[in-house]
Amino acid sequence: MAQSRPLQSLDMMVNMGPQHPSTHGVFRMVLWVDGEYIVEAEPYIGYLHRGTEKLCEGELYPQIITLFDRLDYLANFNNEWTLCLAMEKLMSVQVPERAEYIRLILCELNRIASHMLFYGTMGLDAGAMTPVMWGFRERERIQRLFEATSGARMMHNYFRIGGIKEDVPEDWKARVSGLASELEKSIEECDKLLTYNEVYLVRSVNVGKLSAKEALEWGVTGPCLRASGIPYDVRTSEPYSLYNRFQFDIPVGKNGDTWDRYALRVEEMRQSVKIIKQALGQMPDTGPFMATGVRRIPRPPKGEVYLGTENPRGEFGVYIVSDGGDKPYRLKIRPPSFVNLQALKAMLRNSYIADSVMILGSLDIVLGEVDR
Amino acid sequence: MLNSLKGLLLTLRIAPRKPVTAEYPKKHLPIQDSYMGFPVLTWDSRIGEPYCTGCMVCVRMCPTNCMSALMKDNPLNKEGKSPRKKIIEAFEINYGRCILCGICEEVCAFDAITMSHQHELGSMARNGRRVDLPRLLELGKLYQDESGWRPPTEIEKEKQAALKTVQASAAAGAIPPPVVQPTSPPQAGP
Ligand code: SF4
Numbered sequence: 430m431a432q433s434r435p436l437q438s439l440d441m442m443v444n445m446g447p448q449h450p451s452t453h454g455v456f457r458m459v460l461w462v463d464g465e466y467i468v469e470a471e472p473y474i475g476y477l478h479r480g481t482e483k484l485c486e487g488e489l490y491p492q493i494i495t496l497f498d499r500l501d502y503l504a505n506f507n508n509e510w511t512l513c514l515a516m517e518k519l520m521s522v523q524v525p526e527r528a529e530y531i532r533l534i535l536c537e538l539n540r541i542a543s544h545m546l547f548y549g550t551m552g553l554d555a556g557a558m559t560p561v562m563w564g565f566r567e568r569e570r571i572q573r574l575f576e577a578t579s580g581a582r583m584m585h586n587y588f589r590i591g592g593i594k595e596d597v598p599e600d601w602k603a604r605v606s607g608l609a610s611e612l613e614k615s616i617e618e619c620d621k622l623l624t625y626n627e628v629y630l631v632r633s634v635n636v637g638k639l640s641a642k643e644a645l646e647w648g649v650t651g652p653c654l655r656a657s658g659i660p661y662d663v664r665t666s667e668p669y670s671l672y673n674r675f676q677f678d679i680p681v682g683k684n685g686d687t688w689d690r691y692a693l694r695v696e697e698m699r700q701s702v703k704i705i706k707q708a709l710g711q712m713p714d715t716g717p718f719m720a721t722g723v724r725r726i727p728r729p730p731k732g733e734v735y736l737g738t739e740n741p742r743g744e745f746g747v748y749i750v751s752d753g754g755d756k757p758y759r760l761k762i763r764p765p766s767f768v769n770l771q772a773l774k775a776m777l778r779n780s781y782i783a784d785s786v787m788i789l790g791s792l793d794i795v796l797g798e799v800d801r
Numbered sequence: 802m803l804n805s806l807k808g809l810l811l812t813l814r815i816a817p818r819k820p821v822t823a824e825y826p827k828k829h830l831p832i833q834d835s836y837m838g839f840p841v842l843t844w845d846s847r848i849g850e851p852y853c854t855g856c857m858v859c860v861r862m863c864p865t866n867c868m869s870a871l872m873k874d875n876p877l878n879k880e881g882k883s884p885r886k887k888i889i890e891a892f893e894i895n896y897g898r899c900i901l902c903g904i905c906e907e908v909c910a911f912d913a914i915t916m917s918h919q920h921e922l923g924s925m926a927r928n929g930r931r932v933d934l935p936r937l938l939e940l941g942k943l944y945q946d947e948s949g950w951r952p953p954t955e956i957e958k959e960k961q962a963a964l965k966t967v968q969a970s971a972a973a974g975a976i977p978p979p980v981v982q983p984t985s986p987p988q989a990g991p
């Protein structure tokens with residue numbers, strides 16, 4: 430007589446990506462699912478690995494700026510700025526005030542552009558088509574200005590160690606202030622369209638929760654950390670550049686769920702517009718755009734430096750070891766996306782498969798930066 | 802429910818606006834003046850030779866190593882027609898590898914290379930995007946004609962000279978320095 434055995438169920442293993450229409454970039458995760466629930470998730474990265482850190486060791490400092498453009502390709506200016514600020518700290522270069530204001534304004538604009546794309550893809554992940562169109566429309570406006578300023582829409586190579594490549598066009602200030610007030614209006618519009626939409630709320634509230642403790646343990650920074658209720662922003666906690674001259678708020682979330690991470694970024698865009706407006710008011714009309722005494726191929730003194738800035742995705746840090754030559758001895762990048770992505774495992778546990786894309790989207794990773 | 806309706810109303814309100822999208826191959830969005838397209842070589846029409854002397858500075862500074870240059874003695878210099886002792890003999894840029902960074906334009910001390918507005922140079926051949934000297938000069942002339950290109954060092958010199966005269970007259974206490982007005986009315990985005 431056959432012995433009766435209890436029915437056993439096994440978790441099913443599902444591959445998601447790298448060619449999946451709704452993952453962001455070339456990213457693969459392996460999901461172990463029990464029916465509709467995710468039991469365990471394992472992210473696999475490295476499809477876009479270009480060896481940036483190693484490449485940097487063989488490139489002259491001005492050439493490295495072009496590599497940094499390609500790390501986080503949605504926030505190119507912010508990346509360039511981090512490298513330039515770190516180099517300026519290492520070489521003790523004083524950047525002319527006008528150049529610093531221009532760089533700051535461009536970086537804040539880039540933050541808005543990046544968050545606008547996030548807004549669009551977040552809507553898309555939830556199944557809404559309109560936000561992505563609107564997000565791209567606003568981003569295009571900003572990129573139009575970038576093109577007029579630096580000559581390229583995305584890979585600018587515009588910031589230099591000690592300033593910027595060339596002065597901005599004459600009507601730049603008027604254009605930026607016009608753009609800022611346009612953006613202010615359209616941010617409200619975008620906010621109205623999606624934020625409190627019932628369907629969107631059902632999809633995102635209480636989904637993919639990340640507690641403050643967990644977030645800290647994983648080393649999460651940027652909007653994802655702030656959504657969990659910890660008001661840590663490099664711009665205020667360790668003010669770099671001119672950030673201590675502006676009045677702005679750091680929005681903080683309560684639950685650390687997908688909706689919080691989304692709404693916080695929308696609020697951050699408003700704060701960025703606020704910063705841009707203040708900066709335009711304070712910016713001197715004339716003045717040099719490049720520090721004097723910086724050679725075309727700089728040779729920083731022997732030493733090392735770490736500098737972190739607040740990228741749209743979190744703390745972007747560069748660690749440079751210089752041996753006094755024209756190339757770095759070692760260059761380490763701390764990409765916020767890479768660190769934030771590690772928390773995905775904790776967030777996906779016990780959530781629905783259908784929500785996994787939303788949760789991944791809410792982290793707002795850029796694979797160029799994760800894989801480097 | 803209410804919020805969804807609000808969103809719907811917003812969509813309705815926005816529907817009659819003019820679309821911002823352009824159907825690409827049929828319609829091109831205007832290119833900004835400062836746009837950096839593929840680098841091209843410039844032509845000195847006063848003498849009838851390229852500006853490039855083949856000094857290789859750009860070749861060495863290019864982050865992707867996508868160019869090569871060869872220098873020769875300038876025959877026009879011996880005849881006394883040109884101040885350039887050396888001139889370019891062969892030049893090649895592999896547009897397939899160029900990342901449009903603009904470093905070559907920045908480091909060239911002879912105004913010989915400039916970022917044009919070319920951006921649609923697709924090719925069906927494997928090496929179709931390797932561009933040689935005659936083609937580079939041809940593209941360069943095209944760009945020079947359409948944009949009214951002038952050597953940047955000359956513009957810089959003029960600026961400095963103008964600044965000096967203004968400063969001199971200001972020191973003499975005669976005329977106040979002129980106020981620079983933007984030539985085109987400020988416009989913000991599309
Ligand atoms: S383009 Fe300029 S830098 Fe390059 S080889 Fe010619 S003269 Fe030299």
Ligand code: SF4
Nearest residue numbers: 863899900902903905
């Ligand atoms: S634009 Fe940059 S990549 Fe292209 S040829 Fe010039 S230096 Fe090289």
